[in-house]
Amino acid sequence: MGPVMLTRLQLRLGRLYALFTLPRGAVAAEIGVWAGGFSRRIVQLRQPAELHLIDPWQFMPQFPQRMYGGTVAASQSDMDRLYDDVRRRFAGSASVKIHRRGSPDAASEFADGYFDWIYLDGDHSREAVLTDLVAWFPKLKPSGMMVCDDYTWVDEQGERSVKIGIEAFLKATSGRTGRAVLGQFFIAKPSQEAD
Numbered sequence: 001m002g003p004v005m006l007t008r009l010q011l012r013l014g015r016l017y018a019l020f021t022l023p024r025g026a027v028a029a030e031i032g033v034w035a036g037g038f039s040r041r042i043v044q045l046r047q048p049a050e051l052h053l054i055d056p057w058q059f060m061p062q063f064p065q066r067m068y069g070g071t072v073a074a075s076q077s078d079m080d081r082l083y084d085d086v087r088r089r090f091a092g093s094a095s096v097k098i099h100r101r102g103s104p105d106a107a108s109e110f111a112d113g114y115f116d117w118i119y120l121d122g123d124h125s126r127e128a129v130l131t132d133l134v135a136w137f138p139k140l141k142p143s144g145m146m147v148c149d150d151y152t153w154v155d156e157q158g159e160r161s162v163k164i165g166i167e168a169f170l171k172a173t174s175g176r177t178g179r180a181v182l183g184q185f186f187i188a189k190p191s192q193e194a195d
Contacts, residue, residue, distance in 0.1 A: 014182025015041075017184065022116075022145060022147070023116060024047050025046075025048065026115075026116035027048065027116050028051050028119070029051070029052040029115055029136075029139075030052070030119045031119065031132060032122035032123070033054070033055040034082065036089050039086070039090070047095075050097065051097070053086065053097070054103060054106040054122075055083075055086075055100065057079045057086075059075055059076040103122045103123070103128075107136050113140070113141045113142070116145075118139065119149065121149035124150060124153055125165075126159070129161065129162050133148075133165070134172075141189070143190070144188075146186070146187040147185070147187075151163055166178070
């Protein structure tokens, strides 16, 4: 039997489940913002003390089957428009900070143990998922939560690249586990980690 595919409704429910699992009033980050629709829900439903929105808003024609490579955005001008729209959307929100940078570069701006939770929905290639997890997981406070979106996503080669990247991270950090819920993957940081 082949892999189970989730419906759009199940995926939306998974995102809502993630939102209602994460604490209110937290210091949080969303990696991969696109047009800011999910960011708006985070602000409405979780009312974070700080929400850092991280995205390069970069057109990538080498990925013509992806939204930022041709299926929705057709040029860098389209990505610039998305960025400007996100800036306008959150202009009046003192808690929202927008970082137009690539994910690993942006991670270096923050001290380890800074975030209560991080929502990861960036580049879905297996290498990028692994790089993001390695860069961002230390930025979580003890007992913090990393939520990875699109756990069941299938790339252009027919691979579940997000799942593969997450599994590589878990394998490299022996003893760490997580759980999948409706297309989301949750990895809790222990309250104390062994050195």
